[in-house]
Amino acid sequence: MKQLYISTLKNLLIATLLTAALFGVMLALKVDLVFDKILFFSILATISGVCYILTIRNPQNYVGFYFGIASSVCLGVQFALLNNFDLTFLYFLVFIPFQISAIRSWQKKSVQHAENEVFMPKFLTLKNQIIFLLIFIAIIIIDYVFASFYLSSYKNEPFFNNFAIKTVFAIMISSSILANFLMIGKWLDTWIFWIIYSAAAIISAIIIKNNFNLLLFTFFLIINTISFVSWLKIKHTNKLSES
Numbered sequence: 001m002k003q004l005y006i007s008t009l010k011n012l013l014i015a016t017l018l019t020a021a022l023f024g025v026m027l028a029l030k031v032d033l034v035f036d037k038i039l040f041f042s043i044l045a046t047i048s049g050v051c052y053i054l055t056i057r058n059p060q061n062y063v064g065f066y067f068g069i070a071s072s073v074c075l076g077v078q079f080a081l082l083n084n085f086d087l088t089f090l091y092f093l094v095f096i097p098f099q100i101s102a103i104r105s106w107q108k109k110s111v112q113h114a115e116n117e118v119f120m121p122k123f124l125t126l127k128n129q130i131i132f133l134l135i136f137i138a139i140i141i142i143d144y145v146f147a148s149f150y151l152s153s154y155k156n157e158p159f160f161n162n163f164a165i166k167t168v169f170a171i172m173i174s175s176s177i178l179a180n181f182l183m184i185g186k187w188l189d190t191w192i193f194w195i196i197y198s199a200a201a202i203i204s205a206i207i208i209k210n211n212f213n214l215l216l217f218t219f220f221l222i223i224n225t226i227s228f229v230s231w232l233k234i235k236h237t238n239k240l241s242e243s
Contacts, residue, residue: 019043029215033212044074045078049067050223051067052064056183059119059186059234062107065106072095072096073092075091105185120234132182144170165204168207171197171200179197188235195225195228
């Protein structure tokens with residue numbers, strides 16, 4: 001247990017340095033940054049989010065989820081300050097409960113299964129992958145309709161009438177919901193949805209010409225891909241040791 005906390009603190013230091021380097025690059029490239037409360041919470045969310053991802057690269061270290069919760073809180077507050085209360089709702093009432101459930105699940109199962117099998121990452125069965133793909137598409141459609149008939153009139157934002165923006169945002173919402181949910185069971189598929197989320201966020205940043213988000217989510221795309229590869233290697237190593 002002590003080793004998990006030491007490893008997490010090291011990741012927190014690395015996350016802080018990486019975030020500082022990222023913002024240094026943004027300043028060097030003269031990316032527009034407004035130093036206000038929103039940016040403050042964005043910085044905290046980035047540090048805690050990177051620490052979260054770096055820590056759960058070790059699929060036995062559930063301590064990382066505490067930083068995942070911290071990141072969700074910061075992002076929820078950030079969106080509240082931006083009057084995006086739909087996303088605030090998503091972070092506080094969907095993502096945080098999922099992350100709390102993941103802590104409980106990983107704590108309970110990480111030591112051993114009932115069958116003396118270590119709780120390791122694995123892929124969903126083909127049947128369940130198809131089911132989650134259908135859920136993924138269904139959430140996209142629901143979110144697109146919601147943005148078209150509710151958000152466009154409520155927020156009076158021009159981009160809610162843009163097909164590409166609504167579609168990309170719907171993909172981001174859908175992939176992040178499924179990624180958080182699948183993390184509870186330590187499914188490898190969770191990283192596929194995180195990669196989709198990061199890629200969609202990059203596309204959205206290009207469309208709305210937000211250089212800050214473009215650099216930020218390119219950064220997260222790299223980290224999520226590295227984490228996916230790490231879990232794949234662990235799964236492969238575990239499979240070899242069992243054979």
